[in-house]
Amino acid sequence: MNDFLNKLFKWYKANARDFPFRRTTDPYLIWLSEIIMQQTRIEQGVPYYNKFADVFPTVQDLAVATEDEVLKQWQGLGYYSRARNLHSTANDIVEKYNGIFPETYDRLRALKGIGDYTAAAIASVCFGLPHPVMDGNVIRFITRHFGITGPVDEAAVKKEIMEVLNGLMEQIQDAGCRLQDAGCRMQDILHPVSHIPHPTSGTFNQAMIEFGATYCVPRNPQCNNCIFNDSCYALKFGMVEKLPLKKQQQPLKPRYFNYLVISVRGKKGLFFRKRTGNDIWKGLYEFPLIETSKTVNLQRLMNTPEWRQFFGASKVKVLGQSTQVSHLLSHLKITARFYTLEIEKPSEKFGTYILRSKFNDLPVHRIIEKYLEDY
DNA sequence: GATTCGTGGTG
DNA sequence: TCACCAAGAAT
Numbered sequence A: 001m002n003d004f005l006n007k008l009f010k011w012y013k014a015n016a017r018d019f020p021f022r023r024t025t026d027p028y029l030i031w032l033s034e035i036i037m038q039q040t041r042i043e044q045g046v047p048y049y050n051k052f053a054d055v056f057p058t059v060q061d062l063a064v065a066t067e068d069e070v071l072k073q074w075q076g077l078g079y080y081s082r083a084r085n086l087h088s089t090a091n092d093i094v095e096k097y098n099g100i101f102p103e104t105y106d107r108l109r110a111l112k113g114i115g116d117y118t119a120a121a122i123a124s125v126c127f128g129l130p131h132p133v134m135d136g137n138v139i140r141f142i143t144r145h146f147g148i149t150g151p152v153d154e155a156a157v158k159k160e161i162m163e164v165l166n167g168l169m170e171q172i173q174d175a176g177c178r179l180q181d182a183g184c185r186m187q188d189i190l191h192p193v194s195h196i197p198h199p200t201s202g203t204f205n206q207a208m209i210e211f212g213a214t215y216c217v218p219r220n221p222q223c224n225n226c227i228f229n230d231s232c233y234a235l236k237f238g239m240v241e242k243l244p245l246k247k248q249q250q251p252l253k254p255r256y257f258n259y260l261v262i263s264v265r266g267k268k269g270l271f272f273r274k275r276t277g278n279d280i281w282k283g284l285y286e287f288p289l290i291e292t293s294k295t296v297n298l299q300r301l302m303n304t305p306e307w308r309q310f311f312g313a314s315k316v317k318v319l320g321q322s323t324q325v326s327h328l329l330s331h332l333k334i335t336a337r338f339y340t341l342e343i344e345k346p347s348e349k350f351g352t353y354i355l356r357s358k359f360n361d362l363p364v365h366r367i368i369e370k371y372l373e374d375y
Numbered sequence B: 001g002a003t004t005c006g007t008g009g010t011g
Numbered sequence C: 001t002c003a004c005c006a007a008g009a010a011t
Helices: A003-015 A027-037 A042-055 A059-064 A067-074 A081-096 A105-109 A116-127 A136-146 A155-181 A186-190 A201-214 A305-311 A356-361 A366-373
Strands: A253-264 A269-274 A289-292 A316-321 A325-328 A332-343 A352-355
Touching: A003 A155, A003 A201, A027 A042, A027 A081, A027 A116, A042 A067, A059 A081, A067 A081, A105 A116, A116 A201, A136 A155, A136 A201, A155 A201, A253 A269, A253 A366, A269 A356, A325 A366, A332 A366, A352 A356
Parallel strands: A253 A332
Antiparallel strands: A253 A289, A269 A352, A316 A332, A325 A332
16 A cells, blocks of 8 residues: 555544544434535534434434424524435435435435435445545645646546545555455554544545545645645645635625514514525525515615515504624625514414414524524 | 535634 | 635535
8 A cells, every 4th residue: 555545544543533423334323424514614513413313313213303303403504405305315214215224325326415425425434335535625635735736616627536536545445455365454454543443445535534624724734744745746836725726706696684573462472484495594484574685774665565465554563673684605695684563463474473482493594593592 | 517505713 | 894615415
């Protein structure tokens, strides 16, 4: 096995962090952890993983829960399609697979919410299959060390990276075979830290990710102390900060949300609506919403067709309005304002009337969560 | 291939 | 305030 892999495994053995999902090869728990960690910082994801593993210890537990319950546990983590797909796939596993996870890359890949990365992660960690993972950490590490200078947004460049990874993975398999022929077990030689059961492809994948996540970091990597500083292309040619090369991202599109916090006179509760359709926060609850193309004052808001449709000739008392709340998403800049209103008679057109004691049962997005915190 | 899906940390 | 970006996937 070559010098690169020897260094990598030696480094991983000494430096691997101890996470709960590194103490298991249960496909359900690995799947759960991989979905949660997608596009998520490990520190933010770990508490959610612990919560899910506790509330839904098996795929059956997850399957029998309602989508609202799953979304509630997911609340605050973002990219809520992950939670919806998680729940949907749990049901597929129980109903179509008799509760047993498929054990090949292709069959894993076919499940809802499982893409190239997650299929490879489960296949390697749980079943020892030689599929390399290619996440943001691996892309950064590989492009720098092996000098892949093309834009990583392009499929051809990703393919180039995957070729490198497959080459490394092959060497591991070959080394494993030679070691076995010599009467040695792979884990005796590589011996990853004790809480890591699979010492071959899964360990390689996790070591690559770990090195990218903790050492070959996006900004200010400590290259002078790096174990690969004698072989790193980017360091040699002063391109560490340039790689991986990415295309410029699109500017944030503005959206303006006017939330109607509607109470009924003499009662304690508010109206909520569930977001449907193909838009942000699908499946989450919020107050009745009037979206406008720019910021509006109360005067203009009351002249919108939506307001008229809501209240028409019926009585509504405007108790107050909040200051503007700014909320950034990956592709949007939302400016929100809350209008506290009081009506005489409840009506279904405002949504579902929820008692104050039940607010915490609803899955809501961060804007609503923050508002309710000091309501 | 380009967009659309959250949220929070960091410089 | 802002750009970048994090164990990506679906459309």
